Amino acid sequence: MDQPALLVAQEAGLLDSEVSIVLLLAVAAVVAVAVRRIRLPYTVALVVVGLGLAFLPEDAIAIDVSADLILAVLVPPLLFEATLHISWGRLRRDLAPVLLLALVGTLLGAFVVGGFVAGFVDGVPWAAAVAFGALISATDPVAVIAFFRSIGVSKRLTILVEGESLFNDGVAFVVFIIALAAAGPGASFSVGSAIGQFVIDAFGGLGVGLILGYIVSSLILKNLDDHLIETAVSVALAFGSYLLAEEFGAIFDLADVHLSGILAVVAAGLMVGNIGLRNTSPTTRLTLENFWEFAAFVANSLVFLLLGLQIHISELWDKAGAVLVALAAIQVTRLVVVYGLGTIHGVMQPDRKVPRRYQHVMFWGGLRGAISVALALSLVAEVDRLGEEVVSTLQVMTFGVVLFTLLVQGLTIERLIKRLGLAAKPVERVEQQRRQARIYAQQAGLDELERLHNQGVLFRDLYEAMADLYKGELASDAEELRDHLRRYPELETDMYIQARTDTLRAERSALQDAARRGLIAEDVLTELSADLNDHLAALEFIEGDARQGDIVQVQPDEEADDG
Amino acid sequence: MGDIVCAIRGGPGSYQTRRVALQRAAERGVNVHFLSIVDPVAYEPLHEGEQHAIRAEMAWRDLAMARSIAAHAGLDDVRFTVAVRVGALADTISAYAKEVEAGSILIGSPRPAADAALADGGTEPFAEELQQNVGVNVFVVTPDKPMD
Numbered sequence: 001m002d003q004p005a006l007l008v009a010q011e012a013g014l015l016d017s018e019v020s021i022v023l024l025l026a027v028a029a030v031v032a033v034a035v036r037r038i039r040l041p042y043t044v045a046l047v048v049v050g051l052g053l054a055f056l057p058e059d060a061i062a063i064d065v066s067a068d069l070i071l072a073v074l075v076p077p078l079l080f081e082a083t084l085h086i087s088w089g090r091l092r093r094d095l096a097p098v099l100l101l102a103l104v105g106t107l108l109g110a111f112v113v114g115g116f117v118a119g120f121v122d123g124v125p126w127a128a129a130v131a132f133g134a135l136i137s138a139t140d141p142v143a144v145i146a147f148f149r150s151i152g153v154s155k156r157l158t159i160l161v162e163g164e165s166l167f168n169d170g171v172a173f174v175v176f177i178i179a180l181a182a183a184g185p186g187a188s189f190s191v192g193s194a195i196g197q198f199v200i201d202a203f204g205g206l207g208v209g210l211i212l213g214y215i216v217s218s219l220i221l222k223n224l225d226d227h228l229i230e231t232a233v234s235v236a237l238a239f240g241s242y243l244l245a246e247e248f249g250a251i252f253d254l255a256d257v258h259l260s261g262i263l264a265v266v267a268a269g270l271m272v273g274n275i276g277l278r279n280t281s282p283t284t285r286l287t288l289e290n291f292w293e294f295a296a297f298v299a300n301s302l303v304f305l306l307l308g309l310q311i312h313i314s315e316l317w318d319k320a321g322a323v324l325v326a327l328a329a330i331q332v333t334r335l336v337v338v339y340g341l342g343t344i345h346g347v348m349q350p351d352r353k354v355p356r357r358y359q360h361v362m363f364w365g366g367l368r369g370a371i372s373v374a375l376a377l378s379l380v381a382e383v384d385r386l387g388e389e390v391v392s393t394l395q396v397m398t399f400g401v402v403l404f405t406l407l408v409q410g411l412t413i414e415r416l417i418k419r420l421g422l423a424a425k426p427v428e429r430v431e432q433q434r435r436q437a438r439i440y441a442q443q444a445g446l447d448e449l450e451r452l453h454n455q456g457v458l459f460r461d462l463y464e465a466m467a468d469l470y471k472g473e474l475a476s477d478a479e480e481l482r483d484h485l486r487r488y489p490e491l492e493t494d495m496y497i498q499a500r501t502d503t504l505r506a507e508r509s510a511l512q513d514a515a516r517r518g519l520i521a522e523d524v525l526t527e528l529s530a531d532l533n534d535h536l537a538a539l540e541f542i543e544g545d546a547r548q549g550d551i552v553q554v555q556p557d558e559e560a561d562d563g
Numbered sequence: 564m565g566d567i568v569c570a571i572r573g574g575p576g577s578y579q580t581r582r583v584a585l586q587r588a589a590e591r592g593v594n595v596h597f598l599s600i601v602d603p604v605a606y607e608p609l610h611e612g613e614q615h616a617i618r619a620e621m622a623w624r625d626l627a628m629a630r631s632i633a634a635h636a637g638l639d640d641v642r643f644t645v646a647v648r649v650g651a652l653a654d655t656i657s658a659y660a661k662e663v664e665a666g667s668i669l670i671g672s673p674r675p676a677a678d679a680a681l682a683d684g685g686t687e688p689f690a691e692e693l694q695q696n697v698g699v700n701v702f703v704v705t706p707d708k709p710m711d
Contacts, residue, residue, distance in 0.1 A: 088608075089605055089608055089609060090605075092608060093604060093605060489578045489579070489582070490576075490577075490578045490579070492578060492628070492631065493573060493577060493578060493624075493628065496624060496627055496628060496631075497624075500620070500623070500624070500627075530612070531612065531616070534612045534613050534615070534616035535616045535619070535620055537613055537616065538613060538616035538617040538619070538620040538621075539620055541605070541606075541609075541613075541617055542573060542617065542620055542621060542624065544605075545572065545573060545601065545602060545605070
């Protein structure tokens with residue numbers, strides 16, 4: 001039976017999009033493999049490859065980059081995954097500097113950068129310039145956090161950078177929406193209504209996320225034990241909280257009310273990460289974490305590849321002046337925000353002062369990425385009101401700034417962290433791990449040798465000769481490790497924490513195995529696993545607490561780590 | 564001559580501090596009471612299960628580390644206890660030292676001795692305050708001057 005022509009055309013469009021997505025994912029996978037060999041941040045490599053893809057024929061990658069695709073489809077998984085790992089306990093301790101940076105810093109950034117752009121870039125009206133200031137104030141920690149993890153930066157610095165980024169995404173989005181509404185011919189603006197709208201947007205969004213997150217965490221994740229259904233519920237929560245907040249006015253017939261979808265996702269993710277995951281079975285927890293890691297990887301890859309595809313090098317060159325103005329503006333603003341607000345916070349909370357060295361990292365590590373790009377790409381919906389030239393200028397400035405921060409700041413931040421002495425994996429710790437790894441590998445070799453001998457495939461003389469060699473190497477490496485620990489006795493505490501973590505995990509695996517074999521009931525597994533999870537969380541707490549130093553403290557400004 | 568209270572937080576100087584406490588106890592024939600102190604700001608918001616796990620894991624760590632250090636240093640005969648308390652540093656150490664009727668207190672510092680070691684005539688305000696509160700000698704173990 002023949003299908004209607006329109007349906008055939010739609011299916012063809014769908015297939016084209018599917019092919020394009022498959023192609024982009026394949027490219028992302030190749031890039032992910034390549035960056036393992038060359039030490040380059042994944043996002044940086046993606047943008048560079050994306051720039052190369054822009055030279056492909058126009059119809060080679062057929063994806064309609066709409067505001068909805070970016071904001072409603074790609075942004076929620078990025079934010080939800082990022083919040084799942086944020087401990088409320090840790091965030092609470094540094095909530096003051098995080099909120100100061102996210103709220104005051106973003107507002108300051110929006111207006112100062114907006115002022116620069118309105119003053120120095122031809123043709124960009126004031127409100128559109130503030131919208132740009134807002135979108136470019138959203139920091140993206142993905143590339144920086146990857147470095148933090150690889151070189152062992154303190155958890156406090158990580159939480160400061162991640163926390164600022166999560167909340168400033170939401171604040172930037174709200175200011176962006178308000179500023180855009182005030183832009184264009186015939187639009188009106190009043191400070192009072194803007195503040196009112198900001199408060200409703202921000203707190204309404206947070207409220208929606210907190211309520212939905214609480215319901216899902218306390219009622220569903222706690223009482224249901226099915227990793228597939230629970231994962232599906234978390235997907236519904238991430239996208240649903242975004243949509244409910246964004247469409248709140250339409251759903252409840254309140255035409256003027258708009259709530260922040262981004263803040264709703266952030267709040268929902270915090271709820272699931274801090275309440276929901278604690279109440280689930282280990283299997284569900286693992287499934288959820290793996291699923292969201294994958295979802296964020298896909299979303300992040302698509303955003304950065306689409307960014308590369310949208311940039312035309314010639315446009316960057318044509319608007320180089322505007323890009324330079326934007327770059328100067330964001331650096332000056334970041335300087336004022338980080339050091340200025342850092343100083344104010346130091347006066348407000350002297351015992352929780354953010355060390356100056358942390359501030360250096362927060363200044364230079366203020367990379368811009370997925371959210372800025374997403375908001376800039378969403379400007380395609382504003383062409384009629386702002387004009388094609390203004391939209392194009394704002395997008396090119398965004399791309400220029402993101403490229404600069406990723407390529408210049410992103411590639412130098414690791415060196416800065418090491419130079420400031422903030423890398424918690426000093427040479428002696430790496431050396432200890434290397435020696436331990438050798439012993440671990442040799443022991444595995446010796447075990448395998450014994451297995452081969454026991455199975456009768458290796459006759460005794462050869463087995464004994466090889467085993468002697470192995471044992472000799474093992475004894476020598478064990479002695480070297482002992483020597484190393486005699487020189488650096490403090491490493492023994494790290495070894496203890498690592499060994500205790502491994503043994504608790506082994507206990508947890510044994511329980512799961514016992515449940516699989518029917519030796520213990522599911523409720524016993526849940527109860528004992530929850531207890532082991534508490535002990536694993538306790539070790540993390542103890543590790544962080546130990547990093548605060550000894551009984552006699554160095555001053556916060558001198559201390560490298562305050563985990 | 565009373566027992567030694569060795570207050571620790573698990574920081575970079577804690578290994579050295581524990582070792583010095585065990586050595587001094589062996590020299591003087593007294594016991595060591597290892598005291599771990601938890602910061603209430605981070606601890607109190609946690610649920611009961613986590614709080615219990617933190618206290619249990621800290622006690623485990625302190626027992627394991629003390630036994631390991633004693634074995635390394637050939638001090639297996641020294642008797643020691645471990646305790647975990649939540650609270651402000653100075654108040655908690657003072658209260659515990661009075662509770663066990665300590666003869667001296669040992670604390671660790673990541674700073675060099677020049678500006679931290681009370682025992683060497685330095686002026687460490689925290690240690691001075693502690694000494695005044697409890698009325699026993701307070702010694703600061705530092706990375707460069709472990710007092711042995």
